[in-house]
Structures are given as C-alpha cells and as structure tokens.
Amino acid sequence: MAGVVRRWLGRVGSYSAERQPRAWLLLLPALVCIGVFNVLPLVRVLVMAFQSGTLRHLRFAGWSNFVAVFADPSFVRALVNTGVFAVVTVPVGLVVSLMLAVAVDSGLRGSRVFEALLFVPYLTSVVxxxxxxxxxxxxxxxxxxxxxxxxxxxxxxxxNDPRLSMVTLCVFGVWLSLAFNIVILLSGLRAIDPMLYRVADLYGASAWERFSRITLPQLAPMITFLSIMDLINAFKVYTEVYVLFNGKPGVADSAVTAVFYVYDKFYVQGRYGQGMAAAVVLFMLILVFTLLQSLLVRRLSK
Incomplete structure (x- = not known):
C-alpha cells in the first residue's frame, strides 16, 4: 500500500501541463488561428520585401527594395517624424496620465465623475x-x-502649416493615450496597501516623499508595461494622421509617418516590394527599441 501511495505522489509531483497531449489538443484551434493570421502574414511580408513586380507576377529582386527605400527622402522623413512622435507622446502621455490618475485617486469631490469622463475617449472611435x-x-x-x-x-x-503639423499630431496622440493609461494606473494605485501611507505619515513624510518612495516604486510594473505598449503604438501611428489631415500626411508630407509611407507605397503607388521592405525596417526598429526600453526600465527600477 505504501508503495502505491509513493508512486501516486511521484506522478502528481512530476505532472506538467505542457506534457499532456490533451492540453495541446485544446490549444490547437488558437495555435492554428495565430499561425494563419499572424505568423503567415509576417512570413509573407518578409518574402515580398525581396521581390518586385505585380502581386500576380512577383520575381526575386534581392536587396534592391531596401536600397530604394533608404534612398527615398520621404522614408527618411517618415522615420524622423515617427521617432519625434514616439519621443514626445510616450513620456508626456505617461506623466500627464500619472498626474490625472493620482488626482482622481486622491478622493476629491466628483472624482468618480472625472474618472468616467477620462475613460470615455477609450471607448470612442479614433475617426x-x-x-x-x-x-x-x-x-x-x-x-x-x-x-x-x-x-x-x-x-x-x-x-495647414507644415511647421505645426507634428505639433498638432503630438497633441492629438497624447490625448488619445490618456484614457488607457489612466485606467491601468488607477488599478495600480488602488492596489497599493494603505498601511504604507499610514506608516509614512507616522514618520512625518511629506507628500513628495510619499509619492517618490511609495507610489512610484509600487507603480513601476504598470509604468513599464504602459511605456512599452505606448512606444509600440507610437511607432504604428497611422489613423491619427489620416483623420487629422483629411486622408493626407499633412501639407507637403510634413506629418508622414512610417506606417503611412508603407500604406502609400503598397496601396497607392503599387510598389509592393518597397512597401514591404519599409514594413520590415519598421518591424525591426520597433523590436530593437522595445527591447532597449525594456532593459532600461528594468535597470532603473532596481
């Protein structure tokens, strides 16, 4: 009897869901959908980046599409505008969102109403x-x-002023990012143990000390998550440009972004290979900057 019990306990201790055929069978529909709608399009984009011609008659073109893309001043401007948009909207949006979230969480009169109003933009169409x-x-x-x-x-x-196109776009981008950021930050603020603030009050901590030594460290995981998500969304900015400038990337392409450049090359000009080459470059930039930002935030939070 004792031997049977030991064998049963050994099986329980060595149980692993990843090794169960039933687990993979249940995951199969989701894996098929991910493969068809996510993995295959990425592979197709990578293949088309090295091809030229029409969609029905594509031929291998080597690195010519990448050479043409990097030699295009419009693509360089698109990358610069996208970088400016990301550098401005991500930190400014996080700082403003944190200020508003702290104000709403402070228990001021009417804070519930302001919380609902601040969440409305997240439910509203960008168009x-x-x-x-x-x-x-x-x-x-x-x-x-x-x-x-x-x-x-x-x-x-x-x-209509080319010098103000990016300013207008950045203001619009910051406003759009506030709703989601505030919701996440509020959930983090309300998860902080109130006892930490009571102990700080006992030691005579100031408002800034409470914020810098308790609130910010406790919100570090949320801020890291939001900074990465906001950076990825900033590099993919397209709809904001389209609706704000009535379907155009500003006057004289002053607000053209990387995704808008890809759309224009692929759907408007019919240069499919160059459009996909630009998409591959954008994908690599997003990947590199996301990894660097993640490493930087982790090091600063230690």
Missing amino acids: AVGVVFRYLFNGDYGVVNYVLSLVGLGPFDFL
Missing part, C-alpha cells in the same frame, strides 16, 4: 475624435485659436 479635433484646431474658427487669442497668441493654422 470620430479626429473629426472633433479638426474643428478644434481649425485655423479660422477653432476653439484652440480662440483660447489662445484670450492671452494674445495666434491665430495659428495648425492643420
């Missing part, structure tokens, strides 16, 4: 929000110019 922002930034009757005129500034033609 609808873009139409509203087009009215707000209109150079003739926009609300933004009206507010600026109260302090003696403007008017500015935000949508």
